[in-house]
Amino acid sequence: MPDLIDEKVKRYEDLLNEIWTASEKYLGRATVQLLVERVVWELSGEYKETELLQFNENGISCKELLTALKENLNFPVDEMFAKFVTSYVEILSRLIGSENAEKIMKILREEVEKLYLDSKEGKEDGKIENRY
Amino acid sequence: MERLKTGIKNLDRILGGGIPLYSLNIVSGAPGSGKTIFVQNIVFNSARNGLKSLYLTTISESQFKMVRHLQEFKFFTDELLGDKFIYADLGDVARKQGPDKILGYLTDMVKKYKPNIVVIDSFKAIRDLFPDEKTFKAFVFDLAAALSIWEVTVFLIGEYEERELTVLSEFAIADGIFHLYGQEEKKFQKRYLRILKMRGTPFEQGEHLFEITRTGIKVYPRIKPAVEELQYEVKAEKKGFGIKDLDEMLNGGLPEGTITIISGGTGTGKTTFALKFLLEGAERGEKGLLLSFEEPLAQLKSNAYFLGWEMDRYLKNGLLDIKFISPIELDVDKHAFEIMDMIEKDRVERFVIDSISSFESSVSDIQKYKDYLWAIAQELKRRHITTIFTVLNEDLFSPLVITKTQISFIADNIIVLRYVESDSNIKKAIGILKARGINHSRDLREYEITPNGISILGKLDKANMLR
Numbered sequence: 004m005p006d007l008i009d010e011k012v013k014r015y016e017d018l019l020n021e022i023w024t025a026s027e028k029y030l031g032r033a034t035v036q037l038l039v040e041r042v043v044w045e046l047s048g049e050y051k052e053t054e055l056l057q058f059n060e061n062g063i064s065c066k067e068l069l070t071a072l073k074e075n076l077n078f079p080v081d082e083m084f085a086k087f088v089t090s091y092v093e094i095l096s097r098l099i100g101s102e103n104a105e106k107i108m109k110i111l112r113e114e115v116e117k118l119y120l121d122s123k124e125g126k127e128d129g130k131i132e133n134r135y
Numbered sequence: 136m137e138r139l140k141t142g143i144k145n146l147d148r149i150l151g152g153g154i155p156l157y158s159l160n161i162v163s164g165a166p167g168s169g170k171t172i173f174v175q176n177i178v179f180n181s182a183r184n185g186l187k188s189l190y191l192t193t194i195s196e197s198q199f200k201m202v203r204h205l206q207e208f209k210f211f212t213d214e215l216l217g218d219k220f221i222y223a224d225l226g227d228v229a230r231k232q233g234p235d236k237i238l239g240y241l242t243d244m245v246k247k248y249k250p251n252i253v254v255i256d257s258f259k260a261i262r263d264l265f266p267d268e269k270t271f272k273a274f275v276f277d278l279a280a281a282l283s284i285w286e287v288t289v290f291l292i293g294e295y296e297e298r299e300l301t302v303l304s305e306f307a308i309a310d311g312i313f314h315l316y317g318q319e320e321k322k323f324q325k326r327y328l329r330i331l332k333m334r335g336t337p338f339e340q341g342e343h344l345f346e347i348t349r350t351g352i353k354v355y356p357r358i359k360p361a362v363e364e365l366q367y368e369v370k371a372e373k374k375g376f377g378i379k380d381l382d383e384m385l386n387g388g389l390p391e392g393t394i395t396i397i398s399g400g401t402g403t404g405k406t407t408f409a410l411k412f413l414l415e416g417a418e419r420g421e422k423g424l425l426l427s428f429e430e431p432l433a434q435l436k437s438n439a440y441f442l443g444w445e446m447d448r449y450l451k452n453g454l455l456d457i458k459f460i461s462p463i464e465l466d467v468d469k470h471a472f473e474i475m476d477m478i479e480k481d482r483v484e485r486f487v488i489d490s491i492s493s494f495e496s497s498v499s500d501i502q503k504y505k506d507y508l509w510a511i512a513q514e515l516k517r518r519h520i521t522t523i524f525t526v527l528n529e530d531l532f533s534p535l536v537i538t539k540t541q542i543s544f545i546a547d548n549i550i551v552l553r554y555v556e557s558d559s560n561i562k563k564a565i566g567i568l569k570a571r572g573i574n575h576s577r578d579l580r581e582y583e584i585t586p587n588g589i590s591i592l593g594k595l596d597k598a599n600m601l602r
Contacts, residue, residue, distance in 0.1 A: 033277075037284040044246060097286060098157065100136070 008072055008080070015084045016065040018111070022091060023062050025107040029099045032060050038098075039063065042090050050083045136335050139252070139288050142180025145354040145472075149343060154311060155335040157283045161258070161305060163295035164315035169326055169347050172208070173315060174254055174290045176351040179210045181252055182219035189250040191225035191241075193260040198222045210351040221248050225255060234264040238277055245285045252288050258305070259293035272304035279308050300331060310334040315345075325468065328354070344468040355472040358510040374485060374521040376408065377415030380591035384567055384576035385548075392519035393571060394512045394545055398526040399552030403563055404584045405525040406430060407438065408552070409487040411589060412523055414444055416485040417454035423485040424456045424477060426470075428493035431459040442588050456481060467494050471507050475514055483520060490525040512545040528553075547571040555581075555595060564595050 027035050039058050046053040055068040072078055088111065096104035138153030147153045154160060162170045178188040192201070201222070205211040216222070221244075228240045245253065255261065265271035282289050291305065300306050300314065312331040317324060327342045344355040375388030382388050389395050389412075399405045406429070413423035427435065435457060439446045449455035458477075460470065478486060488494075495504050508524075515522045524546070543549055549568040554561050566579045581592040 031280075034280045034284060037281055041284050094284075094286065097137075098283065 008076065009069065011080065012065050012069045012072065016063060018088070019063045022088065022107065022111060025110050026095055029103055036060060038091065038094060041094065042087055045090060046083070046087055052078065053083065053087065138336070139181065140184065141177045143176055143352050143354060145356050149330065149339040149354065149356050150333060151336045151338055154288060156288055157286055158310035158334065159279045159282065159289040159291065159308065160311035160313065161291045161293060161309045162313045162315065163293050163300060165296070166294055168315040168317055169352070170292045170315055171256055172347055173313070173352055174256070174292055175205060176210050178220065178252060178254060179212070179215065182215040186251040187219050187221065187248065188252040188254060189221045189223065189244055189248055190254045190256070191223050192256050193226035193229060194257055207349065208351055209349055221250065226260065229261060229264050234261070234274065237261065238274065238281060241278070242281055245282070245287060250287060252290065253282055254290045254292065256292040257294060258291035259295060262305070268304060275305045275308050355469050358471050358507060358514065375415055376412050377418065378411060378589050378591060380580070381565070384578065384580070385570060386573045386575055389521055389548060390572055391521050392516055393521060393547035394516060395523045395548040395550060396526055396543060396546040397523055397550045397552065398528045400528050400554060403552035403554065404589070405552060406435070406489050407442065407584055407589065409489055409523045409525055410435065410439060413455055413485050413487060414446065414449065417449035420454065421484040422454055422482055424458070424481060424483045425487040425489060426474065427457060427459045427489050429489060432457050441586060442584070443586055444588070467504065467507055471511055474511065478518065478520060486515065486520050486522045488524050490527055492527040508545050557595070562595070565591065
């Protein structure tokens with residue numbers, strides 16, 4: 004079980020860094036960092052664990068979050084990350100326009116598909132795919 | 136791109152629909168130029184549209200004082216205070232905790248209240264707290280980025296002088312710059328605004344007049360003089376004066392949608408000809424508007440009565456409208472725009488300005504006067520309004536001078552009224568110098584204005600009118 008969560012969180016970390024890189028083109032590194040800060044702050048009201056996401060100008064790290072999740076295996080990790088990405092893309096869409104955001108979302112969809120092909124939870128309820 | 140509607144009439148039009156959302160805008164100007172009222176008008180209009188604003192002051196004006204001043208304006212309502220209008224003192228934080236705490240405080244306030252608009256008044260006071268330009272520039276950059284991420288549209292108000300607008304770092308980072316200033320022109324103390332920069336939207340450049348009234352800010356957009364003369368179709372339809380011989384001289388009347396100058400000395404009957412033109416239109420069901428800068432309505436009515444013309448009927452049924460504007464109050468910047476507004480609203484077909492010489496006396500810059508006339512003429516033509524401008528020719532016996540400021544370039548048609556000496560008598564003569572697209576009469580004809588109206592008489596061979 005711990006191996007699974009390792010793998011899952013690593014994939015989410017890759018996904019978030021994919022978004023980071025894709026949106027950096029439009030917003031610039033400093034602003035992407037601010038955007039992540041905003042999403043973390045907004046989501047932390049619902050999931051305190053979001054505050055364990057670490058980020059600096061080089062990207063996002065889920066190391067601390069992973070440690071916490073290993074001690075709480077019932078935590079809805081997929082739901083939290085899904086909400087994170089949804090919130091991030093929604094704000095991004097308003098900031099840079101839906102047309103540009105759509106380009107980023109195209110990349111994300113491919114990543115999300117890869118991510119959930121191996122995820123039983125994702126396959127079963129289809130919740131995550133429908134969010135994008 | 137989504138925009139913040141300012142709700143200020145004509146300002147959104149100048150801005151191509153409004154201010155781009157999440158932009159950082161600087162409102163600059165000298166003390167008393169109207170910066171704070173300008174922004175507060177936008178803020179309260181936005182509040183009525185459900186948007187929340189965070190208003191941060193950096194100088195010692197208390198909320199109480201600000202509210203007291205705002206109560207003078209109709210856009211203000213205390214019901215929005217605390218809910219859609221959040222007031223806070225940023226100056227206290229900046230002074231007591233240092234400039235490096237400003238951004239953190241701002242972010243905390245944004246997180247707390249989630250405003251759509253943030254105003255810092257005055258931002259220039261903040262600049263003075265930073266040790267050097269480099270640190271301040273970094274702060275402005277961080278501020279712009281941070282607030283845009285929180286989807287906030289920002290207004291920074293500052294008492295900047297015009298020379299500072301090109302050198303200070305905040306102006307390089309700003310998305311939009313509004314510069315407000317005032318100046319005395321002839322007898323008027325005028326306020327102007329210029330949009331110096333507005334990223335992400337086309338906007339009307341140049342100097343736009345604005346007023347601060349009890350209802351708030353009123354903007355009168357600059358009427359642009361078109362660089363090239365409008366190419367338009369001269370319509371076949373003619374608009375007659377209802378003066379049989381004159382209409383014959385014009386081969387049926389003035390072509391619809393053209394500009395005509397009636398030039399003449401004092402007492403030659405310019406106003407009378409123009410009024411007859413409107414009455415003839417009213418008789419045919421066409422709406423007419425006369426803007427009189429010389430004679431009030433009562434005087435015009437009295438003249439019409441003397442000539443046997445029934446004006447009241449048309450004034451009552453709305454086919455004729457006469458507006459008297461005292462030349463003392465005449466402000467070309469404002470009225471040029473209002474003219475277009477009236478014409479559009481009332482669907483005017485025949486329009487007279489009596490006289491445009493009055494415009495001239497109210498404008499300090501003669502080039503500006505010419506630009507305005509050109510712009511108005513082009514706009515009237517574009518709308519196919521058949522227009523007469525009367526012009527006073529001070530040289531009673533010199534037919535070749537249409538006006539001293541040479542504005543005949545705006546006219547499609549020129550009718551000249553003048554005095555002629557003949558057999559120890561002073562007679563009046565009418566001639567058509569120019570009529571675009573018409574095979575008009577070249578005759579110089581005597582005319583009379585009597586209680587029976589205007590009568591065009593015979594040809595005046597010896598008038599020597601064109602010599």
